[in-house]
Amino acid sequence: MTISLSGKSAEREQNVVLVGFMASGKSTIGRKLAKELGYRFVDTDEVIEARAGRPVRQIFEERGEAEFRKLETGVIAELAKDSRLVIASGGGMVLAPRNVELLKGRAFFVYLKTDSSVIYKRVRGSKNRPLLNVPDPLAEIEELMRGREKIYQQVADMTVDTGRATVGEAIKKIQGALKNGRWSG
C-alpha cells in the first residue's frame, strides 16, 4: 500500500526518528515531542537493555560492539514496521545502512546537531557510554564526530542545532516541519 506522504495524513502514519551523537538530547527531546504529537516514545537503547537484561555498557564489555549492533538492528527492524512512534536512536544507529533503509520509507529523520564541547560537558564523568570510556574522551568525541557528521547530515530530513535552540524550541521546529508535510518519501 502506498501512503500519501504529504500533509496531515502522513503526519498520522509515520514515525519520527531522532539521530545524532551521544548526549545530543535525543531522549529528552524525543520524550517531550512524543507527548506533544500523541505518539509513543521509544528509546532503542532502553529496548536493547530490557531484552538483554543488562546495561549497554555491560553488553559492550561482555559481548562486544558487533553483538550490540546486531541487537540494535533487530530492534530497528521491529520498530520500522510500526507507526506513530518517536524513536530516539543510539548515536551509532546510522552507521549501518541497513538500519536507515529499514526506517526510511516511513520516517522523518531529525538530526540533533550538537558541538563536541557541549557533548563533552554532558558526558564527562559518566561511565554509561562505553565508546567514551577512554583516556581522552574529548579527542574521541571529535574523532567519532568527524566520521559521523556527514552520515547524520545525509540521512536527515531536517537538522536542528541544539546549541542554538532550547528543548522547547527544538520541539516547535520539528512540529512545524511535520505540519508543513516535510516528510521523506
Ligand code: S3P
Ligand atoms: C552509541 C551511542 C549510545 C549507545 C551505544 C553506542 C554510539 O546511545 O547506543 O553506547 O555508537 O554512538 P546514545 O546516543 O543514546 O548515547
